[in-house]
Amino acid sequence: MQLADILSPNAVQAVGKVSSKKRLLQTLAEAxxxxHGVCADAALSHLIERESLGPTGVGGGVALPHARLPALDRVVGVFLRLEQPIDFDAVDRKPVDIVFGLFAPxxxxxxxLKALALVSRSLRNPSLCAKLRSNGDPSVLYTLLTEPEASQAA
Known part of the structure; x- marks a missing residue:
C-alpha cells in the first residue's frame, strides 16, 4: 500500500485559519x-467519537484523526495543511498544522491499521514534514505525499 492508493489529488488542501479542534474536524469531514462522497455528518460524528477515546495528535505538529464509516468500501484519506497551527490536545502538547484524516469501512x-501505520511512518519523516510546511499549493503537497520516498519513510 502506498499513500497514492488512499489519497487523491482533490483530497489535499491548504487551509487558512481554523478556530478550534471541532472546526478542524468539520473541515476534514467536509473535505x-x-x-470521496462520504456523508459529512457521519464522518464528523465518527471523528468526534474517536477523539473522545483519546486525541489523535501524535506529536511534532501532526494529527491523524481517523474513523470507520459504514458506507465506505475502501480506506480513503484527506490531507490538510493548516497555515495557522491549532491546539489539538496532542501527546507533546504542541499545536498541529499537518492533519491526515483516514476513513475506513x-x-x-x-x-x-496498515493505512494508519503507513501515514504515521510517512509523517514521522522530518524532511517530508518540513517540505509540507513550506508549501501551500495542494498539487505540490499531493506530489510530496505520494512520491515513493514519502511512502517508504521509516
Missing part, C-alpha cells in the same frame, strides 16, 4: 465528502 480491520 472527505467533497473528495467499518469491517476493515487490517487495511485500516
Amino acid at each position: 472527505a465528502k467533497a473528495a 467499518e469491517a476493515s480491520g487490517v487495511e485500516h
Whole structure:
C-alpha cells in the first residue's frame, strides 16, 4: 500500500485559519465528502467519537484523526495543511498544522491499521514534514505525499 492508493489529488488542501479542534474536524469531514462522497455528518460524528477515546495528535505538529464509516468500501484519506497551527490536545502538547484524516469501512480491520501505520511512518519523516510546511499549493503537497520516498519513510 502506498499513500497514492488512499489519497487523491482533490483530497489535499491548504487551509487558512481554523478556530478550534471541532472546526478542524468539520473541515476534514467536509473535505472527505467533497473528495470521496462520504456523508459529512457521519464522518464528523465518527471523528468526534474517536477523539473522545483519546486525541489523535501524535506529536511534532501532526494529527491523524481517523474513523470507520459504514458506507465506505475502501480506506480513503484527506490531507490538510493548516497555515495557522491549532491546539489539538496532542501527546507533546504542541499545536498541529499537518492533519491526515483516514476513513475506513467499518469491517476493515487490517487495511485500516496498515493505512494508519503507513501515514504515521510517512509523517514521522522530518524532511517530508518540513517540505509540507513550506508549501501551500495542494498539487505540490499531493506530489510530496505520494512520491515513493514519502511512502517508504521509516
